[in-house]
Amino acid sequence: MTAPHSPATSTAVLTSNGYQLDADPRRLGRLEPVPDVERHDREALRARLARDGYLFLPGFLDRESVLDFRRHYFAQLADSGLTRFGTDPADGIAAEGGVLDRERLRHVLFQQIVPGAAYEALCRDPRIVAFYRWFLGADEVHLHRRKIIRHVGPGEAGVGVATQAHYDLVYLREGTDRVLSSWIPLGDCPIERGPLIYLERSHLRVRADEAAGRLKRPAASMTADLPALAEEYDARWLMTDFQAGDMMVHGPHIIHASLDNQDPRGVMRLSTDIRYQAAADQIDQRWQNHWHDADGL
Secondary structure (H helix, E strand, O other): OOOOOOOOOOOOOOEEOOEEOOOOOOOEEEOOEOOHHHOOOHHHHHHHHHHHOEEEEOOOOOHHHHHHHHHHHHHHOHHHOOEOOOOOHHHOEEOOOOOOOHHHHHHHHHHHHOOOHHHHHHHOOHHHHHHHHHHHOOOOEEEOOOOEEEEEOOOOOOOOOOOOEEOHHHHOOOOOOOOEEEEEEOOOEOHHHOOEEEEOOHHHHHHHHHHOOOOOOOOOOOEOOHHHHHHHHOOOEEEOOEOOOOEEEEOOOOOEEEOOOOOOOOEOEEEEEEEEEEOOOOOOHHHOOOOOOOOOO
16 A cells, blocks of 8 residues: 555645745645556556656655665765754755855765766666566666756745756657656655646647647746746646655656745755656667756756
């Protein structure tokens, strides 16, 4: 059985890049987890992905393995001044005051963590590989080498902090449109900690606009103004409280973004997004190098 997840409600005012989300039920809803009866039914999952644009898989990964990596991540970055002195790295408590050594942080992140064995093992967890081989019906699957990992501290706000609204295909046009993304919270991620959120069934309109050639543009986010986008699409932003071990799978057309981290205890959000596809499909070669924030993608 999977662990229960609370509905998308919060006492805090929800914001993204400083924009306040509309709490009207016509604009805010909850992500629906895949029911246990469908977890091993490939055709049901494919139909759900086609209908909703995402699969929410609670408890998919081993919780302790995820938390072990969270501890590893923040322990590696401790001497940059990122976390509060004397706290357990697994807690990811943001430092209060002090000076963050950004040069040290960037060196450890991009030279040690991103290309490191621990991160590679997390992204190639046998559960993930087996799932994508089974779901895609592929003998071999390909994990894009460009794998992104992000930490976001509480209180960080303003345009550019949270992930702006976008859909993945705009960044992956030189490969297949059958590529799938996994967003994995690396630690518990309640709504106030700023998880990923999805614009309900936006993939249907995006797919139609793509087919009609109305969305061809340079790779870029759509907007930071999530309330206005919900009005334009007449749709709800869907969200939930995530737990360590949960995994989201989404297609390349659904619009998604993230909330600002407003955690009252100072806990940082840590998450990763990785992409799998059938190895036989066309691969976007630009995504075959390790991620760096200056890689231009």
